[in-house]
Every structure is written in C-alpha cells, then in structure tokens.
Amino acid sequence: MSIITTKDLFKIYNADSEIEVRALNGVNLDIQEGEFTAIVGPSGSGKTTLLNIIGGLDQPTSGSVIINDTEVTKLSSNQLIDFRLHNIGFVFQAYNLIPVLTALENVEFIMMMQGQAKDLRQKRAIELLKAVGLEKEINKRPNKMSGGQQQRVAVARALASKPRFVLADEPTANLDSKSTAQLLDIMAALNQKEGTTFIFSTHDQRVIDRAKRVITLDDGKIISDV
Amino acid sequence: MLQIIKIAWRNVWRNKLRSFVVILSIVLGIWAGLFIMSLTLGLNEQRMNGAINTYLSHIQIHNPKYLNDPDIHSFILHRDETLSALQQNENVKAFSTRANVISMVSSSKGAFGVRIVGIDPEQEKKVSNIYTMMKSGEYFTKFKRNPAVIGQKLADKLGVKVRSKIILSFQDMDKEIISAAFRVEGIYKTSSSRYDEFNIFVKRQDIDRLAKLQGNIHEIAVICPSINQVAQTTAILQQAIPDSQVRSWSDVAPELGYAQKMMSSAIYIFMGIILFALAFGIINTMLMAILERRRELGMLMSVGMNKVKLFLMIVFETIFLSTIAVPVGMLLSYLFIQYFAHKGIDLSAAAKGLESLGIGAIIYPYLPTHFYFTITLMTVLVAFISSLIPAKKALSLNPAEAVRSI
Ligand SMILES: Nc1ncnc2c1ncn2[C@@H]1O[C@H](COP(=O)(O)OP(=O)(O)OP(=O)(O)O)[C@@H](O)[C@H]1O
Numbered sequence: 131m132s133i134i135t136t137k138d139l140f141k142i143y144n145a146d147s148e149i150e151v152r153a154l155n156g157v158n159l160d161i162q163e164g165e166f167t168a169i170v171g172p173s174g175s176g177k178t179t180l181l182n183i184i185g186g187l188d189q190p191t192s193g194s195v196i197i198n199d200t201e202v203t204k205l206s207s208n209q210l211i212d213f214r215l216h217n218i219g220f221v222f223q224a225y226n227l228i229p230v231l232t233a234l235e236n237v238e239f240i241m242m243m244q245g246q247a248k249d250l251r252q253k254r255a256i257e258l259l260k261a262v263g264l265e266k267e268i269n270k271r272p273n274k275m276s277g278g279q280q281q282r283v284a285v286a287r288a289l290a291s292k293p294r295f296v297l298a299d300e301p302t303a304n305l306d307s308k309s310t311a312q313l314l315d316i317m318a319a320l321n322q323k324e325g326t327t328f329i330f331s332t333h334d335q336r337v338i339d340r341a342k343r344v345i346t347l348d349d350g351k352i353i354s355d356v
Numbered sequence: 357m358l359q360i361i362k363i364a365w366r367n368v369w370r371n372k373l374r375s376f377v378v379i380l381s382i383v384l385g386i387w388a389g390l391f392i393m394s395l396t397l398g399l400n401e402q403r404m405n406g407a408i409n410t411y412l413s414h415i416q417i418h419n420p421k422y423l424n425d426p427d428i429h430s431f432i433l434h435r436d437e438t439l440s441a442l443q444q445n446e447n448v449k450a451f452s453t454r455a456n457v458i459s460m461v462s463s464s465k466g467a468f469g470v471r472i473v474g475i476d477p478e479q480e481k482k483v484s485n486i487y488t489m490m491k492s493g494e495y496f497t498k499f500k501r502n503p504a505v506i507g508q509k510l511a512d513k514l515g516v517k518v519r520s521k522i523i524l525s526f527q528d529m530d531k532e533i534i535s536a537a538f539r540v541e542g543i544y545k546t547s548s549s550r551y552d553e554f555n556i557f558v559k560r561q562d563i564d565r566l567a568k569l570q571g572n573i574h575e576i577a578v579i580c581p582s583i584n585q586v587a588q589t590t591a592i593l594q595q596a597i598p599d600s601q602v603r604s605w606s607d608v609a610p611e612l613g614y615a616q617k618m619m620s621s622a623i624y625i626f627m628g629i630i631l632f633a634l635a636f637g638i639i640n641t642m643l644m645a646i647l648e649r650r651r652e653l654g655m656l657m658s659v660g661m662n663k664v665k666l667f668l669m670i671v672f673e674t675i676f677l678s679t680i681a682v683p684v685g686m687l688l689s690y691l692f693i694q695y696f697a698h699k700g701i702d703l704s705a706a707a708k709g710l711e712s713l714g715i716g717a718i719i720y721p722y723l724p725t726h727f728y729f730t731i732t733l734m735t736v737l738v739a740f741i742s743s744l745i746p747a748k749k750a751l752s753l754n755p756a757e758a759v760r761s762i
C-alpha cells in the first residue's frame with residue numbers, strides 16, 4: 131500500500147522576481163511501504179527540496195503531500211513537529227547528532243520525546259545500535275566517532291521512533307567508500323528484514339546501484355522512474 | 357524535562373572559553389558591585405557609629421526651648437524626676453548629665469565662640485568615647501582647678517597647648533558676664549573637626565559654680581544596651597517626662613538615617629546597572645551560540661523536538677551560564693568583604709577630605725546578609741529575562757533552512 135503520495139508539488143522561490151527558481155515543478159509521486167528508493171539528479175535539481183517537503187520541514191508553493199491518510203501540507207507547524215516525531219525518521223548529511231550526548235543517549239533522546247519509558251528506551255536503543263554494528267561505541271560522544279559511525283548512529287536514531295519511513299538526504303556524501311558500503315549494507319538489511327521504507331537522495335553511483343527504485347529529477351521534474 | 361536540563365547543562369560547557377569569559381565577567385560584576393556596596397555602607401555605618409559613640413549618643417534629653425535657643429535658662433525641668441525615670445528604665449544602660457553654656461574662649465591669639473560642656477567625667481566616659489581620642493594631655497585626671505579639655509582644631513586656632521591658660525567668658529544665670537581662667541588639661545581630636553573647634557569640656561561643678569546654675573543641667577545623653585532598643589526607649593522616656601524633649605539619635609541627626617536609606621537604594625540602582633550590562637553580555641553570547649548551532653537546532657526541530665522543549669533548553673542553558681557565577685561571585689565577595697571588614701582599608705591618602713565628613717581614615721566595609729540574598733535573586737531574575745531573547749530567537753529558526761547541508 132502507498133504510504134506517501136505527492137500531488138502536483140510546486141516549490142517556487144522568488145516567485146515574483148526576475149530570478150524565479152522552480153525548485154519543484156509539478157512532482158507527482160507514489161511511494162509504497164517497504165521501498166528502498168533513491169532520488170537522484172544533478173545539483174540543484176530539487177532533491178533536497180522534495181525530501182524536505184515530504185518530511186514536513188518545508189511547505190510547497192502548491193500541491194499536497196499525503197502520508198497514509200494525513201495531508202501533511204495542511205498541518206500547523208506545531209502539529210508538523212509532532213507528526214515528524216512519530217512518523218518520520220531523518221538522516222541528514224551532517225549535524226545529525228547532539229554533540230553533548232553519547233550515541234546511546236542520542237538514540238534514546240528521540241524516544242524520550244515520544245514519552246517512552248526509560249527501560250524500554252534503553253533496551254531498544256541498545257538493540258538498534260547493535261543492529262548498526264556499534265555495540266562497542268554506545269557510550270561515546272559523536273566527536274569520538276568516525277563520520278561513518280556517526281551516520282550509523284543517525285540511522286539507529288532515525289529508526290528509534292518506529293517511523294513509517296526514513297528520509298535520508300545524501301547520507302553518504304561525507305563518507306569514504308568503505309563507510310558508504312557499510313551504511314548501505316545496514317540500511318538494506320533493515321529494509322529487507324524489518325521492511326523499513328527508505329527514501330534517500332544521492333549523487334553516488336555505488337549508492338544508486340543498491341537502490342531498488344531510482345527516481346531521477348531534473349529542473350524540479352521527474353524525468354525517469356525505474 | 358530532566359534530559360533537557362542535562363543537555364542544557366552540557367551545552368554550557370561546550371565552548372569552555374566562552375562560557376568561562378561570561379562566568380568570569382559575572383563573577384567580577386557581582387564582586388565589584390558588592391564590594392563597592394559594602395564600602396559605601398561601611399563608610400556610612402562608620403559615620404553613623406562614630407557620630408553616635410562620639411557626640412550623638414543614643415538618646416538626648418533637653419528642655420524643648422533649648423533646642424530653639426540654647427540659652428542658659430533653658431535647663432531641664434523636674435531634674436530629679438527625670439533622673440529617677442532614667443534610673444528606673446532598664447533599657448537605659450548609662451547616661452550623662454551636661455550643663456551647656458555658650459561662651460567665648462580667648463587666648464593671646466584670639467577669641468572664638470564655643471560651647472562649654474560641663475560634665476561629670478566618669479559619667480561622660482560611659483556615653484562618649486572622646487576620652488579615648490586624646491591627642492595630648494589627660495582627660496580630667498590631675499588638674500584640680502578649672503581643668504578644660506578642648507579640641508585639636510580649637511587648640512590650633514587659639515595657639516594653646518596642654519597646661520596653657522584660656523579665658524572663658526559667658527553670661528551667668530543672673531545675666532552677668534563672667535570671665536574665668538581655665539587650664540587646658542587635654543586636647544582631643546574626633547573625626548569631625550567642626551565638632552572639635554566648638555566643644556570645650558569642663559567639669560560640671562566648675563561651670564555650675566561659676567554660672568550659678570545651682571545644679572541645673574541642659575542636656576542628658578543616654579546610651580541603651582543596643583541600638584535596637586533606642587526607638588522604644590525614646591518613646592517610653594518621652595511619656596515619663598513629658599516636659600522635656602526626648603530625641604533618638606536619628607531625630608537629632610536625621611541625615612544619618614536618610615543617608616543609610618538612600619545608600620541602600622542607590623546601591624540597588626548601581627547593582628541594577630551592572631546586571632543590566634551583564635545581561636547584554638549574556639544575551640549576546642547566547643545569540644552567538646545559537647547562530648553557531650543553528651544546524652544542530654534545526655536538526656532537533658526536524659526530528660521532532662517541540663518548541664516548548666527547545667525554548668526551555670535555551671532558557672536553561674542561559675540560566676545555567678549566568679547563575680553558575682552567582683555562588684562563586686557571592687562567596688568571593690563574602691570572603692573579600694569579611695577580610696577587609698576585619699582588617700580595614702587604609703584610605704589615609706584621601707583621609708583629609710573624609711575627616712571633614714566625619715569619617716575615619718580606615719574604612720571597614722560592611723554588607724548586611726540580606727543584600728547577598730537580594731542580589732542573588734536579582735541576578736537570577738536578570739538571567740531568566742535575558743534567556744527569553746535567545747530562546748525566542750531559537751524558535752524563529754526554520755528547520756528546513758537550518759538543516760540544508762552546507
Ligand atoms: N531558500 C532558497 N531560496 C532560493 N532558491 C533556493 C532556496 N533553496 C533552494 N533553492 C534553489 O532551489 C533549487 C533546488 O535546490 P535543492 O537544494 O533542492 O537541489 P538539490 O538537488 O538538493 O541539489 P544538491 O545536489 O546540490 O544538494 C536550486 O536551484 C536552489 O538554488
């Protein structure tokens with residue numbers, strides 16, 4: 131069943147001026163539960179804009195985003211924060227973690243905001259960190275971990291809230307090829323075993339090769355979807 | 357909530373140098389503020405205590421007419437009843453009866469208007485510490501005939517020393533001009549040169565005989581066991597001896613009491629200004645910290661940290677940053693003030709000017725405990741108010757903008 135549907139998404143920057151930018155130029159998209167989808171396209175093609183709008187971080191100029199049965203484009207900003215907390219996992223290119231918290235605390239933090247009990251939180255956080263291969267690193271702070279390790283903590287953190295899907299904007303952009311492969315292995319495994327839906331943007335051909343579905347954007351339009 | 361506090365606390369220590377600078381500036385602000393406060397209050401307290409111990413005493417009793425015109429005939433009515441009222445009041449620790457006569461004093465060098473204060477030296481020692489302020493000579497110990505103790509300033513003006521002869525001329529009770537020779541037995545110097553040049557002490561029996569006072573007195577100086585009993589005792593005595601005017605030290609010298617009150621408010625204003633300046637430093641630092649961390653804060657909002665939590669986090673962070681300094685600053689100030697309260701601060705370089713104000717050359721800073729509490733409260737309040745601006749700024753961040761990769 132489809133968990134994300136976008137209808138005629140437009141995002142136009144500087145609409146009334148000479149330098150109007152059509153970051154999204156009518157995007158219609160349907161994403162099914164359990165997908166492992168890459169969004170690709172040249173720089174400036176609108177990948178980040180699309181992910182931000184799907185994730186409720188940004189509002190489209192027109193069009194709508196429906197996640198399950200909720201039209202997120204109609205939610206207030208406070209409702210959106212809450213919606214994100216319970217429905218969407220995020221992995222960003224950088225600045226994913228709270229620097230003053232350990233890996234374990236970072237993963238727990240999101241569950242705490244959801245109001246989960248302490249022992250459950252801790253148990254799940256440890257399981258997730260194990261799943262991303264960081265059982266030895268749980269008490270390290272981000273600055274004591276490599277970039278790849280930090281991104282794996284971010285994946286664990288993104289999954290901690292039991293989201294419906296995970297959005298990852300260029301999660302491997304700052305990683306070397308070994309860490310990239312590791313991170314993708316983990317994401318693919320989670321996708322396969324747990325059925326977690328992943329949508330990620332990337333420039334990296336090796337990442338594109340691992341995706342089950344590849345959506346290509348250019349000038350804010352979908353030009354291919356395979 | 358606890359987690360938010362924990363994160364806020366740790367965030368304070370992320371940029372150690374910056375936090376340290378802020379904390380240090382607050383510590384120094386508090387320290388400077390409190391120290392100057394304690395100096396001011398100490399100065400005033402000293403001025404007040406000095407005035408009380410030397411020439412005000414706690415309570416003064418006069419004939420009401422004497423206060424308008426210190427005439428020799430305006431002596432205290434019902435002397436014996438008055439004295440027994442004093443003896444019966446347990447809050448009267450000591451008192452001294454004085455016969456005051458306005459007079460002219462002359463030496464070969466000149467003549468000046470003065471007030472003769474006729475005293476019983478042993479009584480007087482219990483209400484005034486002038487006997488401890490002898491620059492030369494003695495305080496009524498040796499001389500048998502007409503001894504006088506005069507102030508340094510007057511001695512200088514008259515050009516006299518111990519053992520010199522001075523002539524006192526005044527009207528007696530019969531309005532006859534009397535001139536009598538006195539011999540300077542001692543020269544005192546209080547912190548007020550204006551007092552020193554005007555007051556000549558003689559034995560009461562001498563002036564009584566010469567002015568034909570027949571035992572009448574013009575002034576009674578009273579000392580209570582402590583300054584706290586003064587107001588109450590004044591009221592009780594006034595009731596017991598309605599024909600006399602009973603005045604507490606603050607009635608006699610209201611400016612001393614006003615000065616105390618005024619200084620307290622001036623001090624709060626002063627501290628307010630310091631805290632106001634500090635608030636700007638705190639706000640500026642926090643705004644910088646937020647700007648630096650806008651991606652991280654954007655990430656927190658993106659993953660679902662709600663506005664209340666974000667707001668609280670910044671509020672706590674700001675409050676921690678600014679209030680860590682409070683105990684340190686308070687302790688430092690306390691120790692510093694206590695140390696100098698015992699040792700005193702020697703201002704003899706500036707003492708000439710101070711003396712005419714009635715202040716000694718050594719200042720003992722003094723700060724009542726309640727000031728520490730009030731300033732702590734003020735600082736916490738300022739910290740809280742300053743935290744609102746950066747916290748509000750954090751809320752205005754747009755998660756999509758903040759999170760866009762560099
Ligand atoms: N706040 C903004 N104001 C104006 N234009 C913007 C703004 N944000 C993005 N754009 C423009 O929108 C277009 C799409 O940007 P977006 O970041 O979505 O591209 P992208 O595909 O993620 O690029 P990259 O691969 O470099 O990350 C670009 O032309 C960009 O310059």
Ligand SMILES: [Mg+2]
Nearest residue numbers: 177178179299
């Ligand atoms: Mg991008």
